[in-house]
Amino acid sequence: MRLIKLMCILVSTILLGGCLQQKPLEELGLVTAMGYDKEDELLRGTVVYYEFDPLHTNNSKMVSTIANTIKGVRQKENLSSSRKLVSGQLRIAIYGEELAKEGIISYIDTLSRDSEVGTMVYLSVAENSAYDLMNNSQQSEEITNVGTYLYDLISQNVEAESLVSPTLHEFMQCYYSEGRDPILPLLDFSDDTLLIKGLALFKDDKMKGIIDTEKSFYLKLLLDPYRAGTIEVSLPKNDMGKHIKKREQVQNESENLFVSLDHLESSVDIKLDDAESNHYRIKVDVVTRMQEISEDYNLGNPKALIVLEKAIGKVMKGKMEKIIAEFKSLGVDPIGFGNHYRSKVGYERFSREIWDGIYPEATFTIEVKTKILRTGVMD
Structure with missing residues (x-):
């Protein structure tokens, strides 16, 4: 009986296979x-x-x-x-x-x-x-x-x-x-x-x-966690001038210094406390390794390193504020603030038309904390 069933299955497979359209590569x-x-x-x-x-x-x-x-x-x-x-x-x-x-x-x-x-x-x-x-x-x-x-x-x-x-x-x-x-x-x-x-x-x-x-980096920073990101950041010298060592032979007349960061890991937390105020609090934590810096910076001084970390966080915050303002002016929401609003008010009180009406009036507070784990080669 089992042999008959097996033969029936085999015959059916052969017949069905013959019905398939053949496509020679x-x-x-x-x-x-x-x-x-x-x-x-x-x-x-x-x-x-x-x-x-x-x-x-x-x-x-x-x-x-x-x-x-x-x-x-x-x-x-x-x-x-x-x-x-x-x-x-x-x-x-x-x-x-x-x-x-x-x-x-x-x-x-x-x-x-x-x-x-x-x-x-x-x-x-x-x-x-x-x-x-x-x-x-x-x-x-x-x-x-x-x-x-x-x-x-x-x-x-x-x-x-x-x-x-x-x-x-x-x-x-x-x-x-x-x-x-x-x-x-x-x-x-x-x-x-x-x-x-x-x-x-x-x-x-x-x-x-x-x-x-460059703006794409900050969009992703707001959208998804980084696990091994890289970025070059331009920092104003005024914020850290006293920690830059003076060099006699090399003079960099630029008003900015440049820091190359790699192995960047990040996390982002977006919270809407009150749907009526439509105010979003964004907290971004960045842990990274400094690969290169364009000035002879006093990296051996812990206070100087803290100043550098704060300067990087300040620049990143400014970049994210500008990109969110640009998104609002274009009427696009690639970060998904609308999803945060919907989760707060519920599906019954949310629609695309409602969100389009209140999105331009949304306000944001951004906090960026940066931690440099290791410093690398200086230019």
């Missing part, structure tokens, strides 16, 4: 990157795909077409390719700046419904157009495949804590959260290479502004 174009741009009233779609060929190590190609919808774009892309294009190896989706300003949720929603695409695909915004970014990259001798190159570029910066992870899953999570807005990396092609230029700030699914990489 040699006949497929494995899409690694796709980009979309607004072009007049139409949609320009661009894909970079890899053709498997044992005789050629670099066999990536690019196709760009224009249609009314994503599905129309994909149909025309297949008509322009000798291989059937499949999305199972997609690494990144890139949206042109003009398209991002108009709204990208319909394109992202289509992407999320594709059963071949995983939720860990990266999303990004191209300064100017996705087509130009991808086309210039494909012509570069340094970049063999824009999809894998950008995936590695973003991955290593996420791992190094220089960038907030921009996966499809995380974008959708922020988009459907009424108390926090999404952010995506802003990409550019310059000096024959691809680079992350900053972050694109979104209100719902529309891009409202851009911040550079």
Whole structure:
């Protein structure tokens, strides 16, 4: 009896396997990157795909077409390719700046419904157009495949804590959260290479502004704990002048000194004591190692080290106050203060419309405590 059951299962497996659509790798174009741009009233779609060929190590190609919808774009892309294009190896989706300003949720929603695409695909915004970014990259001798190159570029910066992870899953999570807005990396092609230029700030699914990489550090400092961050901080000499040793041969006429910090660990605590006042108290604790300082500073004096720690905390506090003010002026909330407000008042008394009305009037008190565990090499 058991033998009969086993044979029935085996026969069924063979028959069902024969019904599956076979896709020989040699006949497929494995899409690694796709980009979309607004072009007049139409949609320009661009894909970079890899053709498997044992005789050629670099066999990536690019196709760009224009249609009314994503599905129309994909149909025309297949008509322009000798291989059937499949999305199972997609690494990144890139949206042109003009398209991002108009709204990208319909394109992202289509992407999320594709059963071949995983939720860990990266999303990004191209300064100017996705087509130009991808086309210039494909012509570069340094970049063999824009999809894998950008995936590695973003991955290593996420791992190094220089960038907030921009996966499809995380974008959708922020988009459907009424108390926090999404952010995506802003990409550019310059000096024959691809680079992350900053972050694109979104209100719902529309891009409202851009911040550079320095401000991105302070955004992440407010958003997530650091475990091994790095930053260079500019400090005014007036706050610590008496602890700077005078050097006869080297004279630095700059009004600031510069401190390079690494192995930076942080924690952030955001509290809303009273929903009526809409006042937030933010406490940030930073523990770090000083790798380099641009002046001959008296690091052997404990009092001088305390002065340095307070100066770093003061500068960080000022940077965070400015970036929050910038977010308020743009009407974006990438830190998620709305979620803190919602947890205080409850779901019944919270809506996106209510939060949009009271967010501009929110006030903040920031306290930063910095501790330098070790000092490193002086310039």
